[in-house]
Amino acid sequence: MNFNLTDKDIITSAGHFDIEGNVVHLEECHNGHINRTYFLTYDTGRRYVMQMVNTDIFKKPDEVMENIVGVTEHIRRGYKAKGIDAERRALRVIWTKSGKWGHVDRRGIYWRMYDFVEDAECYMKVESAEMFEKVGFAFGQFQRQLADFNASVLHESIPNFHNTEWRYANLEKAIAENKSGRAHLIPDEIKFALDRKHITSFINESIANGSLTLRVTHNDTKLNNIMVDRESGEGICVIDLDTVMPGSVLADFGDSIRFGASSAAEDETDLDKVYCRLDMFEAYAKGFIQGLEGSLSESEIRALPMGALILTYETGIRFLSDYLDGDVYFRTEYPDHNLDRARNQFKLVADMEKKMDEMNAIVAKYL
Ligand code: GN1
Ligand code: MG
Secondary structure, eight states: OOOOOOHHHHHHHHTTBSOSSOEEEEEEEOOOSSSEEEEEEETTSOEEEEEEEOTTTSSOHHHHHHHHHHHHHHHHHHHHHTTOOOTTTSOOEEOBTTSOSOEEOTTOOEEEEEEOOTTEEOOSSOOOHHHHHHHHHHHHHHHHHTTTSOGGGOOOSSTTTTOHHHHHHHHHHHHHHOTTSOGGGOHHHHHHHHTTGGGTTHHHHHHHTTSSOOEEEOSOOOGGGEEEETTTOOEEEEOOOTTOEEEOHHHHHHHHHHHHSBSSOTTOOOGGGOOBOHHHHHHHHHHHHHHTTTOSOHHHHHHHHHHHHHHHHHHHHHHHHHHHHTSOSSOOSSTTHHHHHHHHHHHHHHHHHHTHHHHHHHHHTTO
């Protein structure tokens, strides 16, 4: 996905979408690790988000869009039924002039377009426990809103996405193949990852034995995948819906914690600065459980801390595998970026292991 795009290329592709007016301003957003995102302002004063879908990763982008259209329409209908204005609360997909969900340009790039959610902010770092509680509530509500969505119509946009056992097998493969030739540089990180094989089956086993239910989940609940209303501080609109698929509640809870309850950025290299903030863990747990409106079972609530640990570990081994594979999946800004991210996640894992009893006591308050 290394294309040298000019503004003209992007604006030409934007011209295929059913939007009134002309582009007067174009700006790249550097947040995501997978797709490329641009903000477009038109002479009508309206703004849009245009994305180049990474088709190396999302091999069937039309299926991804079908999922997104289905899910956002479902959420919009739910708000309407409650008499709530859904305008800024569900992503709106802009269709192409020929009635499609995406435009494929002459290089084969798949473009899509959304309405820009105005008067809202996307954060890279949690600013207060109050804010994180509201974000938790919004992600809980998102899952709640999809409780009656027909999961059988969803395409699996990335197979095995949060199958931790599969991720582990993939790490073993990356070590054995050692495509980058870097394996000898990181024996400690490899050992840390392999030593924790026993946690990888927890989610699959819990689903199999019925203690966790399969739900429609977001699967990428990073803080920067929600728009926060500037006035109310409410998590107003959940974005980045590429990986909405059937999954476990632990994935959505855990991924939010590993990112938002961390004391530092995902790629902070001073590991003394990286630990899990229990105040943030509690704020998110409280909001998330409330957002799910009593639909979580006791065993699901009790398993939430394991979800935080497993998702952090899983993300760590994904970064490590990509480092071994030669940085082919996540977008990196410098050669050891994936290694720094993996070390950072592993520091967080070690810290969570120490804090497991405290995390268990926190969730027990919300049973
Ligand atoms: C990717 O695209 P983005 O940056 O929201 C990744 C997530 C990881 C995350 C790590 C499709 O999310 O699974 O947790 O990076 N998305 C995909 O920051 O792989
Ligand atoms: Mg994102």
